[in-house]
Amino acid sequence: DQQVKQNSPSLSVQEGRISILNCDYTNSMFDYFLWYKKYPAEGPTFLISISSIKDKNEDGRFTVFLNKSAKHLSLHIVPSQPGDSAVYFCAASELNNDMRFGAGTRLTVKP
Amino acid sequence: EAQVTQNPRYLITVTGKKLTVTCSQNMNHEYMSWYRQDPGLGLRQIYYSMNVEVTDKGDVPEGYKVSRKEKRNFPLILESPSPNQTSLYFCASSPLGRSVGGFYEQYFGPGTRLTVT
Numbered sequence: 610d611q612q613v614k615q616n617s618p619s620l621s622v623q624e625g626r627i628s629i630l631n632c633d634y635t636n637s638m639f640d641y642f643l644w645y646k647k648y649p650a651e652g653p654t655f656l657i658s659i660s661s662i663k664d665k666n667e668d669g670r671f672t673v674f675l676n677k678s679a680k681h682l683s684l685h686i687v688p689s690q691p692g693d694s695a696v697y698f699c700a701a702s703e704l705n706n707d708m709r710f711g712a713g714t715r716l717t718v719k720p
Numbered sequence: 721e722a723q724v725t726q727n728p729r730y731l732i733t734v735t736g737k738k739l740t741v742t743c744s745q746n747m748n749h750e751y752m753s754w755y756r757q758d759p760g761l762g763l764r765q766i767y768y769s770m771n772v773e774v775t776d777k778g779d780v781p782e783g784y785k786v787s788r789k790e791k792r793n794f795p796l797i798l799e800s801p802s803p804n805q806t807s808l809y810f811c812a813s814s815p816l817g818r819s820v821g822g823f824y825e826q827y828f829g830p831g832t833r834l835t836v837t
Contacts (some may be wrong), residue, residue: 641823652810652828706751710763
């Protein structure tokens with residue numbers, strides 16, 4: 610039973626526009642949420658995170674929004690760049706170091 | 721350079737032939753974990769370890785073994801591989817527990833693509 614779901618396997622956007630990647634979760638005990646980015650032939654790398662006590666966290670072009678009542682989080686990339694093309698994984702943690710991952714969304718940013 | 725290394729990066733083997741995938745980290749992390757990545761399923765945890773000689777099952781431990789005899793190494797052992805273990809495997813590490821007001825993100829190795837025929 611997947612506790613973290615990314616329902617869009619892929620997303621294509623034009624360079625300079627906004628990319629919005631979505632993630633839903635079922636476990637209300639999750640208290641920390643992360644986004645990882647993965648390029649081909651490499652391991653996932655940490656991108657941005659948010660604690661459940663916040664509803665927004667921003668880091669440069671990347672912003673994560675958390676809606677706890679809807680059990681939904683999203684990653685906004687503005688403006689999108691071709692180098693952002695990768696697979697993005699949403700992850701959530703309930704305690705300590707354990708994380709549950711979504712299936713990933715492949716983002717393609719077209720020049 | 722802080723990193724997690726895995727070997728081999730690619731492996732093709734036959735059913736039933738024991739294999740070991742090594743994982744090593746140079747960051748003195750207590751926590752280490754193995755994941756497998758499959759299409760449509762994301763990353764699923766196989767085993768994890770919170771310190772030397774302390775290991776525990778993740779969500780999909782069947783058919784796998786691990787050991788943690790040294791802090792830096794966390795090998796994954798498939799004693800009798802089967803085709804359903806064909807997957808992309810990642811090792812990861814992090815400090816143990818939670819940082820003050822935050823979370824220790826995990827650092828991932830480059831992955832090992834395993835094919836079992």
